[in-house]
Amino acid sequence: MTLDEIVSRLREFAAARDWERYHTPKNLVMALSGEVGELTALFQWLTPEESARALEDPDLAANVHDELADVVLYLLRLADVLGVDLLAAAEAKLDRNEHRFPVAGS
Amino acid sequence: MTLDEIVSRLREFAAARDWERYHTPKNLVMALSGEVGELTALFQWLTPEESARALEDPDLAANVHDELADVVLYLLRLADVLGVDLLAAAEAKLDRNEHRFPVAGS
Amino acid sequence: MTLDEIVSRLREFAAARDWERYHTPKNLVMALSGEVGELTALFQWLTPEESARALEDPDLAANVHDELADVVLYLLRLADVLGVDLLAAAEAKLDRNEHRFPVAGS
Amino acid sequence: MTLDEIVSRLREFAAARDWERYHTPKNLVMALSGEVGELTALFQWLTPEESARALEDPDLAANVHDELADVVLYLLRLADVLGVDLLAAAEAKLDRNEHRFPVAGS
Incomplete structure (x- = not known):
């Protein structure tokens, strides 16, 4: 599925359950x-090195996938409800960041 | 830009600044x-109704775009470093949610 | 128990379980x-008015007590490990806030 | 100041500014x-070892004190508005944790 298809499906999901008033x-x-708090909890006791190998543990990997999915779903729903084009906002911020943090020697 | 193009640009951004070791x-x-904490702070004193009109205030709208951009950029970078396909994870979670929360009468 | 007694008990709790290396x-x-993410989740779908009556629901009240306890315990442990006097820091910040936000007409 | 004195001062602070309706x-x-998001940002790029020496850097130490103060002030105000006795909740949770995580060999 594309990003737009997921956004549409989230709209239908909320509408079908009469959850729009909560959103x-x-x-x-x-x-x-x-x-994001649940995602954080998965990494809290890991060293940075262990965190880099998190997907090698099947149980942890499943939890990480699950929490990342929850985060991206709420983020897409939030942007949709606000009427924000998330990728355009991201691109504009990348442009600003590239000016804000110039590469040494360039 | 597509999602994949943003992910690639984030990779190059980190590599060019030797920031990969921090990531x-x-x-x-x-x-x-x-x-997400900065995004939360933008909404903390708004009523739910005011939050629905957040983009009507130009200053607040600019801040919301900026913080949403930061959130999506770090989320994409995190998923990339972990090797997680964010859209596939989101789709799988939507499938599970549709089973977990059946529509009344369907 | 006083705040200091809770801090001491948290120290002993960590030491007895050899958890200091994680802290x-x-x-x-x-x-x-x-x-704090778990605490947030308890309030996310409540209206502000419903949130003010959260303790009237016995199940929700128990969860709110539980999550507030987790938050204060980790906050006390964090301040202890850092060597920060939390109440002194709070008092200093209150002083600054009272100058930063003067009362109208005073 | 004691915890209770800080709570009282927070009450007066909010009342004097007519901020109770926001709380x-x-x-x-x-x-x-x-x-907590601002506190997290102070530690995000530090190694665990560097985080243990955070107070040795005067600028970082001032920021850590400031953010810890903000966290404890909002936590105390939240518990007060809810009518939760934070220390009693913490003590009850410590009791439960000591049963939940018994010390090996005891």
Whole structure:
């Protein structure tokens, strides 16, 4: 599925369950934050080196996939409800970051 | 830009600045979490109704775009470093959610 | 128990389980952040008005107590490991806030 | 100042500025989460070893004190608005944790 197809499916998912009234930006920011908290908990006791090998452990890998999915789903839903084009915002920020942090010697 | 193009550009951005050594999954989860914290702060004193009109205020709209961009950039970088296909993970989770929360009467 | 007694008990708890090596400030910040994420999830779909009555629901009240406890325990442990006097830091910040946000007409 | 004195001062601070209407549990959880995000950002690129020496850098130490203060102030205000006795909740949780994670050989 493309990003746009996932966004459409999230819209239909919310509409079919009458959950649109819960999906205010304020609530969705909290939901996103809660899911990032769950993702954080998976990495909290790992060393940086262990974190780089997290996907080698099948149970941890499944949890990481699951939490990353929750994070991206709430992020896409939030951007959709706000009417923000997430990829355009990301590209504009990358442009700014490249000016803000010039490469040494370039 | 497509999602894949943004991921590639983030790779080049980190490599050109010798920042790859900082981009462990553990560190990137923290960076993602910090940016979600900044996004949260933009909405914390708004009512749910005000949050739905956040983009009508030009200053707030610019900040929301900026923080959403930071969140998606760190999320894409994290998934890339881990080797996770974010859209596939999202699709698999949507499938599970549709089974977990059946539509009433369907 | 006083705050200091809880801090002491957290020290003994970690030492007895040989968990001190996990309790770096970096890891404890992540643990704190994960617990705040769980607390956030309890409030994400509530209206502000419903959130003000959260303790009237016995199940929700138990969860709120539990997550608030996790948050304060990790916060106390983090401050202890860093060597920060949390109450002194709080008092200094209150002083600054009272200058930063003067009361109208005073 | 004692914990109780800080809580009283926070009450007066909010009342004097007519900010009580903003201090719903939902909003305060978001404010707490935003401050934990700022604290997280201070530690995100540090190794665990560097994080243990964070207070040796005067600028970083000042920022850590400042963010820890913000976190504890919002946590105390949140517990006060909810009517939760934070230290009693912490003690009850410590009791549960000591049963949940018995010391090996004891």
